[in-house]
Amino acid sequence: MEDLNSRYGLNPAHSEVVEACQQIEPCAALDMGCSTGRNALFLSQRGFDVTAVDANPNAIGRLQSMVDQEGIDTIRAQVYDIQHASLAADYGFIACTVTLMFIDPSRVGAVVSDMQQHTLPGGYNLIVCAMDTDAYPCPMNFPFTLKPGELRDLYAGWELLKYNEDPGTMHNGARLQFATMLARKPE
Template sequence: MEDLNSRYGLNQAHSEVVQACAVITPCDALDMGCSSGRNALYLSQRGFRVTAVDANPQAIATLQSIVDQEGIQTIAPQVYDIQQADIGADYGFIACTVTLMFIDPSRVGAVLADMQQRTLPGGYNLIVCAMDTAEYPCPMNFPFTLKPGELSAQYQGWDLVKYNEDLGTMHNGAQLQFATMLARKP
């Protein structure tokens, strides 16, 4: 299978999205904060039907151009600000990787609640988000960061397939702690 991400100069799919595909059967998926579509393209090539949303019209235009050039029927790019917390459809898999930290902190609870409500029973949420902790103060000036245990607490009653709060490296080389979670809705 040809790697469309390299063909179009995009970064590879997020490693957690790649790992989640080992667990999740292809289904209707939502890529929240898709940027130019690195995760959406990866998921599409693995049989998922992907709605890819981002608040940046340029990013969506880039992804739409790739979709058009490749004749991809399984990606629907849409300009959408996830802070609205009104997804409007149900999904078997919702991925939100390195996106929450760019939104208004007062909207995070509503966004997570909407994600949970719009996940089908037995479906999955994947979240990777920066943290700000005493041991590892966040070096980036993100509008929002998670505190220890905050993300897992939001998913009480879900099966945490994977959960950690490990150190990671941003693409710019900054070291910071990330909360990484793949949770299955009962």
């Protein structure tokens, strides 16, 4: 299978999305804050039926162009501001990687709640988000960062298949701490 990400000059799919696909069977998936579609293309090539949303119409246009050129019928690219927290469908897998830190802090609770409500029973949420901690003060001026334990607390009652708050490096080289979580909704 040719890697469409490299063909179109995109970064590879996020490593956590790749890892999650080892546990999650193909299903209806939502890529929240998809940018130009690196995760959506990866998921589509693995049999997922993907809705890819981003507030940036140019990014969605680029993804739609790739989808059209490749004749992909398993990706729906849509301009959607996740801050509205008004998803219209339910999904077996929702991926939200390095996205929450770019939204208005007052909307994060509503966005996470909306994700949870629109996850099918037994479905999965994957979140990777920057943190701001004493050990690793966030060097970037993100509108939102998580505090220690905050993401785990938001998913009380879900099965945490993976949860850590480890240092990492952004694609631009900035070193900071990330909360990474793969959680399964109770059936």
